[in-house]
Amino acid sequence: MVMQKKQMLADALDRTGCGKLLRLAPSWRGVLILNYHRIGESRHSLLDRNLWSATTEEFDQQIRMIMRDFDIISLAELGPALKNRRSRAVMITFDDGYVDNYIEAFPVLKTYNASATFFITTGFLDVPQVPWWDEIAWMVRTCRLPHIPANPWTGGPIPFDEPDREQAIRRVLAAYKLLEGSSTAEYMAVLADALQTGRAPLHIGHELWMTWPMIREMSQSRMFFGGHTVNHPILANIAPEAQDFEIGECRRRLMQELSQPITAFSYPVGGEASFNMHTRDMLKKHGYEWAFTFIGGVVPNRRLDPFALQRAAVESDVNRPLFRAMLSLPQLFA
Numbered sequence: 280m281v282m283q284k285k286q287m288l289a290d291a292l293d294r295t296g297c298g299k300l301l302r303l304a305p306s307w308r309g310v311l312i313l314n315y316h317r318i319g320e321s322r323h324s325l326l327d328r329n330l331w332s333a334t335t336e337e338f339d340q341q342i343r344m345i346m347r348d349f350d351i352i353s354l355a356e357l358g359p360a361l362k363n364r365r366s367r368a369v370m371i372t373f374d375d376g377y378v379d380n381y382i383e384a385f386p387v388l389k390t391y392n393a394s395a396t397f398f399i400t401t402g403f404l405d406v407p408q409v410p411w412w413d414e415i416a417w418m419v420r421t422c423r424l425p426h427i428p429a430n431p432w433t434g435g436p437i438p439f440d441e442p443d444r445e446q447a448i449r450r451v452l453a454a455y456k457l458l459e460g461s462s463t464a465e466y467m468a469v470l471a472d473a474l475q476t477g478r479a480p481l482h483i484g485h486e487l488w489m490t491w492p493m494i495r496e497m498s499q500s501r502m503f504f505g506g507h508t509v510n511h512p513i514l515a516n517i518a519p520e521a522q523d524f525e526i527g528e529c530r531r532r533l534m535q536e537l538s539q540p541i542t543a544f545s546y547p548v549g550g551e552a553s554f555n556m557h558t559r560d561m562l563k564k565h566g567y568e569w570a571f572t573f574i575g576g577v578v579p580n581r582r583l584d585p586f587a588l589q590r591a592a593v594e595s596d597v598n599r600p601l602f603r604a605m606l607s608l609p610q611l612f613a
């Protein structure tokens with residue numbers, strides 16, 4: 280469904296009270312898994328603003344909205360919830376490991392005694408850095424040229440849609456996602472050169488990520504952790520041996536820092552094309568039991584695929600009626 284139609288239908292569900300009825304009636308069964316990235320204010324950021332799922336106030340409201348009609352379950356409760364044919368539960372997840380997860384989201388979750396699962400890119404914590412999507416946004420936003428010059432990598436020239444340059448950023452990111460893993464480093468170097476910005480300053484990377492002590496503190500308060508690779512490559516675009524390292528090493532680091540078994544993983548980027556059969560084999564080999572995608576919808580209690588769990592992204596344009604519609608009719612909205 281296109282966004283405008285979704286919004287109209289979501290508003291109608293709200294206005295007529297049908298949404299409320301649907302949330303109380305068993306219109307769906309299973310587990311609705313929501314995914315967030317960053318929480319807070321994105322307006323003035325030079326980085327990828329699409330990563331912000333909600334402001335802190337919106338996140339607080341969303342947790343309250345869920346708790347009014349559903350149970351929020353932890354990762355430990357996922358297995359039992361999926362075995363129960365009558366369950367209707369919601370699970371909260373976060374990807375990447377941004378520090379605002381600790382500063383903004385964790386206090387809200389604690390207030391409501393709600394559990395969440397955080398999928399960590401371990402390399403970002405061990406060697407603080409600016410990830411490719413944020414660095415591309417930074418380059419496009421700080422570029423002083425009149426447009427992105429034509430080049431073999433992005434085509435072009437790409438005009439800047441002022442003042443936010445969001446469309447230009449999307450186009451440069453889309454070209455990255457099509458690359459073989461072996462050419463991504465060259466692409467970033469070419470961009471830094473073509474846009475005449477150089478690479479993003481390192482201090483940005485030092486302020487972006489949670490630390491291991493933060494994660495240990497969260498794990499003492501019913502927060503769970505899972506793997507999201509070491510370097511955040513699109514796994515389907517890299518060789519099986521490289522996938523083996525990304526999947527195994529990230530689990531080893533998490534277990535070393537947290538002293539607990541790690542059973543869950545989320546695929547970077549997360550669509551159908553972001554993982555392949557090698558990825559699944561490696562996950563099983565390294566002892567993971569669950570893998571989370573960005574394929575939307577509800578995880579059904581029956582015939583579920585534990586290595587391709589559906590997850591619905593909460594994005595910054597998800598306003599109150601749309602969020603309520605995701606809970607009422609996830610078949611259409613999630």
Ligand SMILES: [Zn+2]
Nearest residue numbers: 374375547548
């Ligand atoms: Zn990610």
